[in-house]
Amino acid sequence: MEALRECYQRSTSFSVWEVAMICGISGIGKSKFCEEFIRYANESGSMVLSGRCDKLQSQPLHAISSVFNEYCASLSVKNRSTAEKVAAALKEKLGDDIVSLVAAIPNLTNILGDNFNVIGNTNDTVIDAQKRLHYLFSEFVGVISSCHEDPLILFLDDCQWIDSASVALLNQIMIRTGSHATNHGFFFGSYRDDEMSETHPLNLMLSSVDNLLGIKTTKIHLTPLSKGALNEMLSTTLSLLPRITRPLADILHHKTKGSPLFVKQVMMELYNQRLLSPSLPSRRWVWEADKILDMKIPENVATLIAKSFSRLPSEVLSALVVLSCFGSSADISMMEVLEREIHQPLISPFGDAVGHSVLGKSDGEFYFMHDKLQEAAYSMMKPEERCLHHNRYGLALGFVAVREKNDRLLLTAVGQINHGGPQAVIDGEQAVVVANLNLDAGKKALSMSDFFAAYSLFNHGISYLRGGHWEEHYDLSLELFNSAMKCALSIAEHEKFKALAGQVMQNGKCFEDKCQAISASITLFGLTGNVAEAVELINSTLTNLGEGLPTIITPNDFKHHLESTKELLASLSDDALLSYPVMTNPSKILVLELLAKQHLLLPFVEDRDAVLTIPLKLIQISLMNGMSPMSPVGFALYGNYLALVRNEFEEGYRYVKLALSLMKKSPSRAHDGNVMFQSNYTKLYVEPMQSAIELYPDAIRAAMKSGNPVATTVACIYGNLCFWSGKELKAVVFSMEETIRETKYHKNLNVLRIILPVFRMILRLMGEPGEPQQDHDQVTAIRGKSKGDVTGKHASYFHSLFFVRLSEALIFRELDKAKDAAKEYFFVDQKLYHSSLMNPNMYFRRLEMNDKKKSRKWLARGVECKDEFEKLATFASAWNFQNKAYLLQAEEQFCRMNFEGAESLYDAAILASKTHRFVNEEALTNELAGHFYLETGRKNRSVHYFSQAFEKYNEWGALAKANMLTTYLDG
DSSP states (O other): OHHHHHHHHHHHHHTOOEEEEEEESTTSSHHHHHHHHHHHHHHTTOEEEEEEOOTTOOSTTHHHHHHHHHHHHHHHHHOHHHHHHHHHHHHHHHGGGHHHHHHHOTTHHHHHOTTOOOOSOOGGGOSOHHHHHHHHHHHHHHHHHHHOSSOEEEEEEOGGGOOHHHHHHHHHHHHHHTTOGGGOEEEEEEEEGGGOOTTSHHHHHHHHHHHHHOOOEEEEEOOOOOHHHHHHHHHHHHTOOHHHHHHHHHHHHHHHTTOHHHHHHHHHHHHHTTSEEEETTTTEEEEOHHHHHHOOOOSSHHHHHHHHHTTSOHHHHHHHHHHHTTOSEEEHHHHHHHHHHHTOOOHHHHHHHHHTTSEEEETTEEEESSHHHHHHHHTTSOHHHHHHHHHHHHHHHHHHHHHHTOHHHHHHHHHHHHHHOGGGOOSHHHHHHHHHHHHHHHHHHHHTTOHHHHHHHHHHHHHHOOTTHHHHSHHHHHHHHHHHHHHHHHTTOHHHHHHHHHHHHHHOSSHHHHHHHHHHHHHHHHHTTOHHHHHHHHHHHHHHTTOOOOSSOOHHHHHHHHHHHHHHHHTOOHHHHHTOOBOOOHHHHHHHHHHHHHHHHGGGGTOHHHHHHHHHHHHHHHHHHOBOTTHHHHHHHHHHIIIIISOOHHHHHHHHHHHHHHHHHSSOOTTHHHHHHHHHHHHHHHSOHHHHGGGHHHHHHHHHHTTOTHHHHHHHHHHHHHHHTTOOHHHHHHHHHHHHHHHHHTTOHHHHHHHHHHHHHHHHHHTOOOSOHHHHHHHHOOSSOOHHHHHTTTHHHHHHHHHHHHHHHHHTTOHHHHHHHHHHHHHSOOOOGGGGGSOOOOSSGGGOOSSHHHHHHHHHHHHHHHHHHHHHHHHTOHHHHHHHHHHHHHHHHHHTTOHHHHHHHHHHHHHHHHHTTOHHHHHHHHHHHHHHHHHTTOHHHHHHHHHHHHHHHHHHTOHHHHHHTHHHHHO
């Protein structure tokens, strides 16, 4: 107990997540031990949310959702003021997306109030409902943590039976809230160590959060009672001195090996046989030691419990057998329904069982007093008959659930049927009924975003289909296989996905019936890095849909598409586009989705012209067939092309704003994050950068709400841009650490490769220890770095990496490294849209080449860069680019020995950086001005600029860089 309390106190004292797991064999006293700690925690002022896992439960996300469901029910009754506070915070943070939480936490409506509309948001408006639910649950936990002054404690009993969906959800809650000091918590659970190996999903998850967040798990192993501890327990129970109870304790320890539950059951058996009884003459408990010693006691507690059941009335035993089929507990209302349907007394016998201390009754349910009691009741059925019992109860409840449209009852009923399995089904007609019930239950699980439960239900449905089902029950077969396939992809069961998709492709009657399998296969190719296969499948599918792209797109082809698009748009005002009809043709909607996927994949296969053509194609199809949720993406990409490739900033800015307006009019929220993300590329150029980058958190939240995987990419770009815009470095590091944890968890190496080099550079600027070099090298390394890698499928990564290397070398004045990095940078034949937003300090005297020809080459490149920034300052935004243009002009004049001109330009660059709030560039410009005066023999004047640079670097948070300047200040 002391170890458990220490974990709890560390969590509450240091505002961090802690985990403790209580393990031991069944009957060792884990639940009682945890109940004692919960009492202690409640007395300490903590808020304890507790639940129990059950191997026979079939409700989606049962382990976690039941905990929060009970919390909502309790809070709405006991603390209305806090309930109102939670409701207001949830509505503000999640808006209509709360609907998705209500599906998993029905009692949440008690907190939200009667006026809350639970109709609206559906899984049709999201990309990945599972990711979306993880985000919403994490936000929910964050809200309730912030609305309570007391620390949050989450407890789960019998974790050896926790469902996979609850493990994944718990993982995300800990990852997303683990880095926020205000959202810390303490999780502890209990499990049977002989039924939970190191490869159990929960153990693997706890190991993962240890690696990602440093959340340690303390394992506390409960051992059997020693003779002394058992004697102390007997002394307390019987109110006798320890010396008197010691002989009895020795006997019981010999027979039970110190198992607390076994001891309790043996003592009840002794009492029933009058071998342990109260003596009125002696005024104390007495026992017959010799008879107890000779008494035949089973070797395990389960056998003893089963034997004790024989004294119960037969009607009670029969009722207990029924209850045991539903796990450790069951709702009273459901048992009343079952009692009517199977014409067997249940409720009254359950009451008798409560009197015999076999069952308990509270909160509208009957429950076994210990899981061993449930196991003993279940074992009273012959193994070969159990499937028939499950099937009978399931069908009885299933028909009621369908008739009354009771989804919760349906899930329980189907769970019972599936415990019975196909062997319990009597004929083909019943098999079809059961398959349909599984299909309906799977859809309900999907609506609750439990893809694990849904996958199991759809698979069970398939198992009931008999030979020839594709011919006899085609529609049912197609829907079951498509649904199971979708779930298999979501839970990363890739081999099973391939088998299911193969069945659909083989048996689908027409192309339309195969489209879901094709689209999901494209997604799998992309996830597994098989980009070429994904692009090939997209092209063939688009061709089948009549919208294929040419194998090779020539400049003339692209010019034709561009002119056609401009011609279509020429006569349409923004108002006309915003009132455009909605696309209703399913084939065209699929075409837009496939084109959008292709746009993301083509950069990895060196097809730049096709990348530029796709936004035009998206717009053309939208204008000919109506607007779909994907249409705003096309307009955002088109606006970026006009602004960032053709330098038509005014027209490009118009279309990205139009894209955002179209997005708001769309009934679907699935692609909001992507539209906002793409639109912000142009906004970063036209609007003040500091305000434009703060739109990225909105894009991240929108992406997370829809489960869009682009969220981690957006978070990566946001962190990088925060750095380049001069945001305080500690805040940047905090944001990046969250993104790195997310990307490591999802194994998104592409994002890690882009963010880690910048992250390490920031830590170096701050003088902080960074990511282990070995980890960094493993993530950022690309084997066989050939020109094909650098300029082809990995070009965007190498462009980013080499740019960071060059910037870091220049910032730290490591000129030899800068020369090498510059060569690598210019080896990449690619220009990213956002590169010109970054630090412009390159090409000029900073590289200080001895070779005059090379100096001229770098100077020419510098002039080219300067000209670009001058154009951007004129046509895009003086706020973002004027200071950079001045700095490059100053560096150019320095190289051309026009010192007087350089002086005024350095001052102009410093003033513009200060006025436009680029503290990082104000620091850098002051430093470069200091070196200018130092290298031109005006050391005293240089001290002023170095002093200003020192102050601004410190303001930015670049303490290590600031300390490097002390050499120039001291001398």
